[in-house]
Amino acid sequence: MKQILVFFFIISFVHGIIRIPLKRQKSLRKTLQEKGKLSHLWTKQGVDFLQYSDSCNSPETASEPLMNYLDVEYFGQISIGTPPQQFTVIFDTGSSNLWVPSIYCTSQACMQHNRYEPSQSSTYVSNGEPFFIQYGTGNLTGILGIDQITVQGITVQDQTFAESVSEPGNTFQDSNFDGILGLAYPNLAVDNCIPVFDNMIAQKLVELPLFGVYMNSIQVAGQVVFCSGGCQAIVDTGTSLITGPSADIEQLQNYIGLTNTDGEYGVSCSLLGQMPVVTFTINNVDYLLTPEQYMLQNLALSLKNNVHITFNPPEK
Known part of the structure; x- marks a missing residue:
């Protein structure tokens, strides 16, 4: 395992700055390349990186679709339930929902990862509503549940999250993470679920409505290479591309x-x-x-x- 390269920061009212270490692992792109599956995936998903879209200089507001890139390399730990069940997740600023595999999921992707057992949590509340989310290269279905979520010592009560019961294909099967914790705005959330960080704010678990992602080894120098007229952009921690x-x-x-x-x-x-x-x-x-x-x-x-x-x- 390589050394910790990235930290996710939350400003806590009680404990000051809370650091969540993110561990760098082999990316899904590299895993698929080693298994000879990358070209097949591009063909199956209809991905053509030679097709280009319009310039970024358009003044119109654009919507940002949920994308699941193949180079998500940084993961962190959370726990769900009482007693806590541990999961490795992506802290993803490009989506808003939290999901982890359910013990009732029999997809190969679920069998290779940690699975949530609602019957083992005394704080679990059944919701039962169906859940579906589509990413750029994969999708999953499941049901919604409610339980407490702990992120580096901060415990969020009554958090709605998805328990995946079907994860078809290889997208999640070959990944090194169990689930995804979305950090984007609530209007991107599927089924109007309140994101984890928004619940932290509502429950007054953080002093400021602010989080940050910090990377080391950043050098400041150089000159503008392209997009000199300026571009609107998002910071998406769900991909290293x-x-x-x-x-x-x-x-x-x-x-x-x-x-x-x-x-x-x-x-x-x-x-x-x-x-x-x-x-x-x-x-x-x-x-x-x-x-x-x-x-x-x-x-x-x-x-x-x-x-x-x-x-x-x-x-x-």
Whole structure:
């Protein structure tokens, strides 16, 4: 297991800053590549990263669909129920619901992960409403339940969450996380479930309605590389990919000199030293990324001498 790289912060009224360590594990993309399943998944899901959408300069308000990217690499621990049942989850700013596998789920994906047992929790309350959520590369169905949720010492009472009873396909089967804890706004929540953090605020468990995600090894330097006119963007902790407007991503890919391999843009590892620095400007602060930081080494045997870029155009 690699060292802790990212921390999720909550401002607690009683204990000050609460740090939730997130552990970096092998991503789903890498797992599927090693098993030779990545190309099959792209074909099955109809994903074509060569299809581009409009420029980001449109003044209209755009909705953000729920996306389940293949490179979610950072996970944290929560517990549900009394006594507590432990789960590894993604803290995802791109969605709003909390779900974990149910003991009644017999899908292969559920069998390989920790499963919630409502009969073992004295604080569980049955809701019984059906639940369905669709991600970009997978979906699941289940029922809603109510129980207490503990996140790094902060216990939320009467939290509605989903107990998945069917997780078809390989999307969750090959993942290293049990479930997802959504941190986005309530209007993105399926079935109008109140998100965990919003319940923390309502129950006065946090002093401020504020949370943050902090990463180490960020260098400040460089210059603007693309999207110089400015872009609206979201910070999505459910993926380690950086998705951008088609025209800018295509220009960046051509500038770096990448070639299309297995549905991804890659380059020989021997060329890393010749590749440019890429700079992102966020709130007038420049963040410099070296090739070693924005390229992912491909662990698949047949492509072991290649690396792939972490920038992708959005799905059409």
